Amino acid sequence: xxxxxLQYFVAVAETRHFTRAADLVxxxxxxxxxQIKALERELGADLFLRARGNITLTDAGEALLPLARRILAxxxxxxxxxxxxxxxxxxxxxxxxxxxxxxxxLPDVLRAFHxxxxxxxxxxxxxxxxxxxxxxxxxxxxxxLVVLPLPTPSPALxxxxxxxxxxxxxxxxxxxxxGGDGSRRTVRVADLxxxxxxxxxxxxxxxxxxxxxxxxxxxxPDFTVEGGEMDAVLGFVRAGLGVAVVPRMVAARSGSGxxxxxxxxxxxxxxxxxxxxxxxxxPRAARELQRMLLER
Numbered sequence: 001x002x003x004x005x006l007q008y009f010v011a012v013a014e015t016r017h018f019t020r021a022a023d024l025v026x027x028x029x030x031x032x033x034x035q036i037k038a039l040e041r042e043l044g045a046d047l048f049l050r051a052r053g054n055i056t057l058t059d060a061g062e063a064l065l066p067l068a069r070r071i072l073a074x075x076x077x078x079x080x081x082x083x084x085x086x087x088x089x090x091x092x093x094x095x096x097x098x099x100x101x102x103x104x105x106l107p108d109v110l111r112a113f114h115x116x117x118x119x120x121x122x123x124x125x126x127x128x129x130x131x132x133x134x135x136x137x138x139x140x141x142x143x144x145l146v147v148l149p150l151p152t153p154s155p156a157l158x159x160x161x162x163x164x165x166x167x168x169x170x171x172x173x174x175x176x177x178x179g180g181d182g183s184r185r186t187v188r189v190a191d192l193x194x195x196x197x198x199x200x201x202x203x204x205x206x207x208x209x210x211x212x213x214x215x216x217x218x219x220x221p222d223f224t225v226e227g228g229e230m231d232a233v234l235g236f237v238r239a240g241l242g243v244a245v246v247p248r249m250v251a252a253r254s255g256s257g258x259x260x261x262x263x264x265x266x267x268x269x270x271x272x273x274x275x276x277x278x279x280x281x282x283p284r285a286a287r288e289l290q291r292m293l294l295e296r
Contacts, residue, residue: 003075005039006068008032009047013065013147016055066138073139080283083200091285092121096132098142098205099230101272104249105163109296113289120285126229128203133157136277140285145293148271159273162293166248167268169261172240178261186264188218196224196242198233205270210245213268234258289293 011021012032040047045060057065080091097106102124110122125135128146129146133154136144148159169187170177177184179191192214199221200207214221224242230250237244238257247270251260274293276282282290 001043002035003071006036006071008035009061009064010040010068010072011123012048013057013061015100018055019234023040038184042052051163060277067292068078070137070139074280077142077280077283078138078194086231088117088285088288089119091283092123093129093283093289094123094125094140094142095288095289096125096127096135096141096146098128098132098145098147098248099126100206100250101145102126103230104165104247104253105272105296107253109289109293113292117285117288125143129205133275136275139277139280142276142282143290144275146273146275147209148273150275157275159276160294162272164269167206167245167263168248168251168268169263170234170237170246170254170258171243172238172260173259174242174266175243175259178243185262187261188215188264189268192221193217193219194222194245194247196279197221197225198236198242198244199223200233201227206245206247209268209270213245 007025007212008021008027012018015021016034018036019029025032036047043064046058047061047064049056049058049275062080093108106124107156110124113120114122115193123130125141127135129150131142132141133150137154137156145162146159148161150157150159152287169192171178177187179187179196197210199210211221225236228236230246231243234250234254236242245263245268251258274290276286276290281287281295
């Protein structure tokens with residue numbers, strides 16, 4: 001099995017078209033087809049069902065695809081690792097993080113990292129913890145900031161707790177205070193019953209946490225707007241469309257136009273962890289960013 005054959009196989013699997021795959025990997029289409037057939041002979045199984053205008057994966061192809069992607073990603077990581085200079089003058093870090101962490105935690109840390117290592121490219125991917133865990137597992141990320149507990153515990157990942165962060169309620173200063181009493185300094189989760197909530201999209205860790213907390217108090221939350229990312233949610237709250245539950249760091253960095261009300265004890269908090277694959281050490285530049293995050 002040749003590395004090049006796996007590249008060609010993944011290209012066909014992703015484009016579902018031999019000619020487009022050949023263009024993608026810059027090779028003539030007959031050469032690509034010959035290499036795919038050679039790979040199938042070596043494996044003893046067809047990888048594609050070929051019909052005019054319709055290329056689909058066989059069961060064997062479906063089984064090989066995630067493994068091939070991981071092999072290619074690991075080889076790519078190895079290439080960058082070898083190319084890094086002793087003082088980290090070059091290289092890259094592929095970091096995944098939830099959108100709220102990109103807004104609250106990362107700007108200051110990434111600025112400090114960039115000031116120290118200006119030659120390192122920072123590639124950031126935003127997503128929910130579930131998506132980031134999947135991207136880590138297939139080798140598309142070096143590190144990820146995720147919310148614990150993980151939606152699907154994975155023995156293939158190593159996680160290190162980074163911080164615990166309180167959640168707060170944000171609302172428009174022009175609207176009535178959450179809970180209906182402007183003199184109160186805190187609000188309980190139970191006081192959100194009957195409040196109109198601006199809610200994040202499905203797959204957002206904060207959505208699951210907020211909905212679970214409301215249900216634990218015996219009520220279903222009432223959404224006036226749902227489906228947004230962090231910036232959109234804060235904008236809708238500023239416009240008076242409802243209230244939202246967000247991390248304290250996000251509220252602190254959000255600027256004017258928002259009333260911030262802490263949640264009364266026991267409140268709500270989330271645990272942030274730094275995750276990476278257990279079977280592959282992160283590249284050197286990623287390890288340096290990991291150190292800076294843990295020492296922040």
